[in-house]
Amino acid sequence: MGEVAEYVAGLHEPARSAIEGVFFIAREVVPDVEEGRSYGMPALRYAGKPLLAVVEAKTHIGLYPFSPAVIEEAADVLEGFDRRKGTIRFTPEHQLPEEAVRRLVGLRRDEIDAASGRRRA
Template sequence: MPRGFAADTVEDYLRAVPDDQREALTEVRAALLAAIPDAREVISYQIPVFQYGKRGLVGLSAAQTHCSLHLMSPPLAKAFAASGELTEGTLSGATLQFPNDAPLSEETVRLVVERRIAEVDARR
């Protein structure tokens, strides 16, 4: 479960999380910003959410013992679980959890983002 941190911006959120989580989240954030065309960052449900167009694409958060990339798509999470394509982190529902000391790679982030963008574009 993500921990809520009082934040109006992603920078505020990152300043509020513990140091080890800040490092991991900052790395994954950079990969997300590189992978999402014209990404927009907002705080929604007390966590950073990365938008594609006007839609929430993925979220990022710190939990008690790990960090999380919120896929925001139960169908995509089920597809990843069935395919075994994700070699990093652990899927829990529609959330990809990863250890504080092992941020997700750019390749994993790119794979998740590409699939989420395809879902969003297909709904348009």
């Protein structure tokens, strides 16, 4: 079991389903991810770089795309959600729309590709 799977398995509902859903979508957008840790959080990694972490906090769930630029670029699909420089906060009752997760993950993947000189087919 990887870092992300182990972390999710240890969560209680309804946070487990909400977090599991975000990771599921992320894996659909970027199938060639690996599980690991970034900044002490269980995270999906792509091309050796952190792609996304989603962790439960006391009053919310934090999604970390490891890029303030990605959060800024996706602001139009994040209306109504608390955003900070490096995180988006949501709750199991007010989850991020699938479109927003797909956009964040795609933008972060593209950012990693651009920084490493990778080209997508």
